[in-house]
Amino acid sequence: MPYLRPVPADQSAPPPGADTGEATGERPVPEQDPRVQWAATLAVIVAGALTIRPMGLSGQGLAVAVLFVVNAASLLARRLPEHRVPPRLALVWLTLGVFAAAALIGVSSSGTSYLFAFFLAGHIGYRLETRPALVLAGLCSLLCGAVLYLSLGPEQDPLAWTFGLATGIPVLIGIVNRTQRRAVRAAIEAAGSAERAARAEARTAVLTERGRIARDVHDVLAHSLAGINMQLELADALIDTGDLNKVREAHEKAHDLVKESLKQAQWTVHALREDTLPLPQSLAAMLASSGHRDALTVTGTERRLPAKVVQNLLRIAQEALTNAARHAPGGAVDVELTFAAASTTLRIRNRPATGEVRAGAGSGMGLIGMRERVALLGGTLTAGPVAEGPHQGDWQVEAMIPQ
Structure with a gap:
């Protein structure tokens, strides 16, 4: 006779009426309808009440009635949640139930009293660990078999009392159900742990x-606005001196910083977009907008890079071009993008200035910020003048990102 019990609800599950997480792809675990168990338990009790005899208020009938009530209570106790019944108490309760079921078989002269032993043995396998469950089920079989043997006598057909030895067999069904329940519970817990880890990872990524967006906005706005503000304050201070040439010079520097900041803001927004073009195309667009068309050289087999790598390399290129325009105006710029088997390397190289170099407030993140970005990607960055070779005397920034 199969023994069924619903899988206990996860203690961390949401309360009734809460969102069950269809948006996250979760699905409720199918459970056995508890009404089926109640119906089976009540069917055994009703069948026993109608068939077990004698049952009355005195003598043997009273003993049968008391044992019937005890057996019914032991069977109804199957519905108690596991977390409310300690293992030791469950062992005591089921042991007493086994003795009560065997005693009921012995004192009753007819009926379906053996059904209590069968159902209780199945619950023993479900409620207890395997070893104590098998021991207690074996005790149930021996007791029920011995009671039938003693009450029927040795001259009776052996099939009748050996039937009592089979009362412990449902324990195997209970053990199988317990194993399946634990497997389902382990799967639910593993899925919950994986979901919590994914949510934590998503929060960390957000x-x-x-932080990255804040750093980009700070690089573009904070430094630029500080430089503009400084030039405007200088212009205000110079107005009182009457030196209009210096006032115009401060105003022109502020105007140049505004144009440079707008350009950097456009590059930053471009780098932050989810539909950013692949790195070579983005670099080409950046160079074209800064007046260095056809300055890009791509070597190696081009491949799609992660968005984080593309965004950081674009910001490094942006800062390097800004520094070249500030410190080497008029100097030619070359950009090399190399795709190797184990790395991606970006080199920005500018020749010495051919125009007037204006000292002014910087607006980029500087070499420290570049190194921080490359370090986040596990790469390395070098910056400085080229000491030898055909490009000797040029200034070069090189960022190498491992594959």
Whole structure:
């Protein structure tokens, strides 16, 4: 006779009426309808009440009635949640139930009293660990078999009392159900742990992305606005001196910083877009907008890079071009993008200035910020003048990102 019990609800599950997580792809675990168990338990009790005899208020009938009530209570106790019944208490309760079921078989002269032993043995396998469950089920079989043997006598057909030895067999069904329940529970817990880890990782990614965006906005706005503000304050101070040439010079520097900041803001927004073009195309667009068309050289087999790598390399290129325009105006710029088997390397090289170099406030993140970006990607960055070779005397920034 199969023994069924619903899988206990996960203690961390949401309360009734809460969102069950269809948006996250979760699905409820199918459980056995508890009404089926109640119906089976009540069917055994009703069948026993109608068939077990004698049952009355005195003598043997009273003993049968008391044992019937005890057996019914032991069977109804199957519905108690596991977390409310300690293992030791469950062992005591089931042991007493086994003795009560065997005693009921012995004192009753007819009926379906053996059904209590069968159902209780199945629950023993479900409620207890395997070893104590097998021991207690074996005790149930021996007791029921011995009671039938003693009450029927040795001259009776052996099939009748050996039937009592089979009362412990349902314990195997209970053990199988318990194993399946634990497997389902383990799968639910593993899925919950994986979901919690995924949510934590997503939160970390969001915070990291917010930090990156904040750093980009700070690089573009904070430094630029500080430089513009300084030039405007200088112009205000010079107005009182009457030196209009210096006032115009400060105003022109502020105007140049505004144009440079707008350009950097456009590059930053471009780098932050989810539909950013592949790195070579993005670099080409950046160079064209800064007046260095056809300055890009791509070597190696081009491949699609992660968005984080593309965004950081674009910001490094942006800062390097800004520094070249500030410190080497008029100098030619060359950009090399190399795709190797184990790395991606970006080189920005500018020749010495051919125009007037204006000293002014910087607006980029500087070499420290570049190194921080490359370090986040596990790469290395070098910056400085080229000491030898055909490009000797040029200034070069090289960022190498491992594959």
